[in-house]
Amino acid sequence: MNAIEVTNLHYTYPDGTHGLRGVSLCVPEGACLGMVGPNGAGKSTLLLHLNGILNGHGGVRVFGKPVHEDLQAARQIVGLVFQNPDDQLFMPTVFDDVAFGPLNLGWPEERVREAVTRALESVGLTGHGDRSPHHLSLGEQKRASIATVLVMDCRIVVFDEPTTGLDPRGRWEFIDLIRDLPATKIIATHDLDLVRELCDRVVVMDDGHLVAEGPAADVLADQELLEEHGLAKPLDG
């Protein structure tokens, strides 16, 4: 079964900018999909449709069900990790932030506490629950952001540029964390090595279109394609 099915999706921002100009995409359950493309290609715009935050023309289905039929259910299935931790972490403490989603789902207090403890442990932030997000390092902030989504036991986890700004060690820690995550994963990124490391399939986006799709090894080996969409430096001669 397909975890995500997007058919002919169009989206225009209120100021007239075309974010998406007809995108179709299938992600099978259990896959790890990489999404690459230059700045402004429409990656973030597409991701915001996957749990119904934006509502464009066209269809978005999650496990066969249209997202807009039951938004709350879709948001429980699809977890979204935003690019900037300052957007993702908005509560006074890390604990409150991680507990935010579960409390909105109406979980009982005991279950919330257990889940938060487990999520913090899985990202290596045990004992940091009482700290304020702005006092964490960027790497810790990124991991806390991931915990806010892991805690909800989402079957699909979507990452927007998860490794920008991380130092090499933080980047490797992230890769290890994601590799073991038992969920369908979609990762929008400029980090081609990350894609090579983690993803089985890759889509290339440019200017609101999906311009290529295929197994990661093949797409990343297509020098001409990468050059055309600004993902690799043209080779001389």
Added chain:
Amino acid sequence: MSPCDHPEQATRRALARRVDPRVAVVCVLAFVTVQAATPIEEWPRFVAYAGLLLIAVIASRVSLVWLLKRLALALPFVIAVAMSTLLVRPSADSAVRLPGTDLMVSGPLLILLASVAAKATLSIVALSLPVALWDFPVLVRALQALRIPRLFVMLIAFMWRYVYVLGDEARRMVQARDARSPRGRLVRRVLVVGSMAGSLFVRGYERAERVGQAMVARGYDGRLRLLVPLRRFRAADAAAVLVVAGALCAMRLA
């Protein structure tokens, strides 16, 4: 940027931390209001207030230097009133002789000077204690438990979180400006700060839109749900309430 000075380590082991923050906040606000409502002419009461506050300060283990820095906030007002006491020529019926000198000053202004000096000092010191003892998130929880309107609790929580983010941006802008050309005509300097404020606003606005999206993505529907660890009231809480309430009553009735 630090929106509040952080509690010093010493206060972590203070006796006053045994009191529930909710109780402490209520006691402090009651104390501040009662002392502000006391006529300054009844000065023995202020000695008693100061004594009560001194006990709380000692039990909180806050440093004198830190308190003095905060007290500096009231200084401009004390100076302004003191200056006007000396400069304003008193009317015949309200003039009093300044003890030990030939100076005639206005009686009501002298009272005003005593009032602002005494009440502002007591108020600032008292208001400083909860901040010194507990981290801000704990105090937000206390406010929530005290049934402050939910919208206010949410706004205060967001504000505190994003003051750091926007404050950092503001500081970087000021640094970038000062690194280039801090001078220029005053009008231009003012307009430059204006456009920095405008940029700060636009960025803040767009950040708020993204924060809203991140909240909605995690099932937010307009109701903020927080786990408030409601501790049982303990002996220390009862003692604090009794001491403060008893002392305030006694001072009002005496």
Added chain:
Amino acid sequence: MHIPDGLINDPRVWLAADVVAAGTVAYAVRRESRALKPEEVPLMGVMAAFVFAGQMLNVPVAAGVSGHLLGALLAAALLGPWRATIVMTVVITVQCLLHADGGFAALGLNVINMGLAGTLVGWLIYRGVRAVIAGRAGVLLGGAIGAWASVVLGALLVGVEIGLTGQTDFVTPAKALVIVHVPIGLLEAGITVGALAVVLRARPDLLGCAPRGAVEAVSTAEAAP
């Protein structure tokens, strides 16, 4: 201009101010809560942070002297009068409880002088000017006059409040405070105009103006006219 406890020595004056301020803010909360969409709550919270952080942007005026934005009118122009009232109340309350800046008994006085004077009266002036002068010029001129007036009115109110205690006459403190605040108001007007100009360029929709051509990116200090 944060009034500390004790400056207004007569409890009747500050109690009355507390009641007036609480009533007005309660009305604003009830009125806005109904219309508030979920994602507008973080917006107001971030705006409170903006007013707080905006006060860190200092203008060096002369050696050792600098001024900064107070922001009540700017908040009202961008959020509307009632939401700005709530935001300014939150800012002033947190400044009182966190920094001990401004007294607690005097909170109502401070909310009136630094909040309501700008978010309601200043805003009325701003709307009035915009009703007469259309378009961007109206926004900027209305912002300038409204901002100046809100600061001077706030100072005048402090003077009146001191007078109400009966310890001095009404005229002396009011005159002194207004004289000092006329230039401070000009500073506020200048900063407000600079800020509104940037918002007009980047997000004219937020001020109820039509976009002028393509949306430009906002840069930092270079955006100065």
